[in-house]
Amino acid sequence: MSAPNFASESIWTGDNLAVLRGINSGCVDLIYLDPPFNSNRLYEAPIGSKAAGASFKDAWTLDDVDVYEHGELADRNPAAYSVIEAARQSHGKGMQSYLIFMAVRLLEMQRILKSTGSIYLHCDTTAGHYLKLLMDSVFGAANFKTSIAWKRSVAHSDTKQGRKQHGRIQDTLLFYVAGARWTWNPVYVDYDPEYVDGFYRHTETETGRRYRKGDLTAAKPGGDTLYDWRVKRRKDGDWVADLEDEWMAPRDEWEYLGVGPYRNRYWAYSKTKMREFAHQGRLVYASTGMPNYKRYLDEMPGVPLQDLWTDIPVALGKERTGYPTQKPLALLDRIIRASSNEGDMVLDPFCGCATTLVAADRLRRKWAGIDLSALAVKLVDDRIAEDRGLWGGATALTQPPKRTDLGTLPNYRTHRHRLYGEQEGVCVGCETHFPFRVMEVDHILPRSRGGTDHPDNLQLLCSGCNRSKAGRTMAEWRAAQ
Ligand SMILES: C[S@@+](CC[C@H](N)C(=O)[O-])C[C@H]1O[C@@H](n2cnc3c(N)ncnc32)[C@H](O)[C@@H]1O
CATH class of the missing domain: 3.40.50.150 (Vaccinia Virus protein VP39)
Structure with missing residues (x-):
């Protein structure tokens, strides 16, 4: 670079x-x-x-x-x-x-x-x-x-x-x-409105935020994912989690939502994480008491x-x-x-x-x-x-820039001997053999058109062809012959 x-x-x-x-x-x-x-x-x-x-x-x-x-x-x-x-x-x-x-x-x-x-x-x-x-x-x-x-x-x-x-x-x-x-x-x-209506079907009454319910169970066990989650139906009909760390409340007041190999399901998060969700109000319960995660639309990046x-x-x-x-x-x-x-x-x-x-x-x-x-x-x-x-x-x-990334290239004329050998003494223009002294180094793409002194852009022409070609490309020069 x-x-x-x-x-x-x-x-x-x-x-x-x-x-x-x-x-x-x-x-x-x-x-x-x-x-x-x-x-x-x-x-x-x-x-x-x-x-x-x-x-x-x-x-x-x-x-x-x-x-x-x-x-x-x-x-x-x-x-x-x-x-x-x-x-x-x-x-x-x-x-x-x-x-x-x-x-x-x-x-x-x-x-x-x-x-x-x-x-x-x-x-x-x-x-x-x-x-x-x-x-x-x-x-x-x-x-x-x-x-x-x-x-x-x-x-x-x-x-x-x-x-x-x-x-x-x-x-x-x-x-x-x-x-x-x-x-x-x-x-x-942005999500397609149809997708939003189809998936983000719930609205939180207090905040008006739209959300969808996310499954909190997973098929594969991993870490602390096999535990009971204790829920209780309140008088108003809503389910709540028992958030006491020691789960002190009498056992018969609570239902235990178990997951495990017998159901081929595990919790997707650790118990600590689940408690965090419950404290943040991010759990919403199904009629069975099963908790779901509230995924808010305004927190999603979009599609x-x-x-x-x-x-x-x-x-x-x-x-x-x-x-x-x-x-x-x-x-x-x-x-x-x-x-x-x-x-x-x-x-x-x-x-x-x-x-x-x-x-x-x-x-x-x-x-x-x-x-x-x-x-x-x-x-x-x-x-x-x-x-x-x-x-x-x-x-x-209007003028093309001049490349500065080619290092200091040797004077292009120093390529004369090499090119004479490679071209076997034949002028690229008129395809005639000439003695060394008659040959001149030409820029295939003229420097005025962005051509550089790089060896790939050099060729030998006899002095007659070189004068005639002047500032043109080979094709322009050939077309004019
Ligand atoms: C399809 S338009 C580009 C429109 C541009 N995207 C815009 O939003 O305005 C193509 C442009 O290429 C230019 N063009 C054609 N040949 C060119 C060349 N050899 N060198 C530079 N520009 C050239 C035309 O003058 C023209 O303005």
Whole structure:
């Protein structure tokens, strides 16, 4: 793990790949990404909304991706490469292009995540099945935790219904962790009213508190669990326990509620504990005199959150910015609470109108975002200003950060001899053999695009090819030949 090489409250405008490549390894606690879904649509914010002017294209061809990156995937992650190849065969080049775009970015996200970190990928049925396989390839199938179904809208009849199919009202959140020990804060939600009515059927007259009756016997013996519990019916009909330590009252005035092997039941608690319950008024008696434990509804944490989320509506009312595909703050609040702690770094590499960043800010997390659209910076400023009343301004950036976790790498030119040997004197550009003096060390991914001096990012080109390639990626340069 290393320290982040960027300040909290940074927002980059630009392609997230270059920015991700510039971020130090293992320095982010939580990544939430809500990328384009490959929906074959152009999204535009309505004129007059806070987000007016924002738009993004979600239709893909091979021209949208760097084919060099596709080749690079074959070396870096053969499993991901195979998934993409399978998608090309079953779905065509649009899906292939989209998945290449996603895979190279997911690889960077895996690299920058802390070993205790988590990632949530928001998608839908358009490409979710392929994205699950890509995530398995990049993060490891064993690190998959849950696929959450978020009910994003109420039942509707859209044009697709006319095409004879079920209405699509759910999105999917694929939740993965980086390693064996990840940050997790259990989240509880309110009980279903039907469950409350069905189980918490009793109300205490004096306090109005609702409770359910809990069994005080158990099937397995353990410790001090085999004793008589003495109860007596009072004149008013209520049963009471004899709480005198010595059980002094004449025996015939009391009934003894026995448990034991003959009934295959034992008390679930020791006698001391039972007395404590009785003193606290937590025992309630059945008509037989059998004590039960009062389990109060207001003491229960709620239901542990499950993988079906139907209680969060889309962003409505004042929260709505008009940004196409805006997600609700409550959704991000839930994710951030569960998978990070105060002070942790949360990153959204497709931050749109900055929902994640606003939610993270409210929960006192550090945060950073990236989006192609410059409007994201303005929206996060506006939205957080509304929250805080006064706002110092997010740091708006356009240049990718420079990695500081690589130590002091030797000057990249010192790799010339090694590379000459490995490439057997052949220029990667024109594939021609040259004498050593003509060869120059080139950054495969230019430094201006987040490429580093790391040996993996270096190759030898002849001086002619190197001059011609200049600040471009190999694919851009090849495409221009
Ligand atoms: C589905 S929206 C995200 C919406 C966001 N979750 C919100 O609540 O506002 C996807 C966003 O990804 C951005 N985007 C698409 N390609 C990108 C890229 N290569 N780098 C950075 N952002 C990108 C789009 O501009 C768009 O804002």
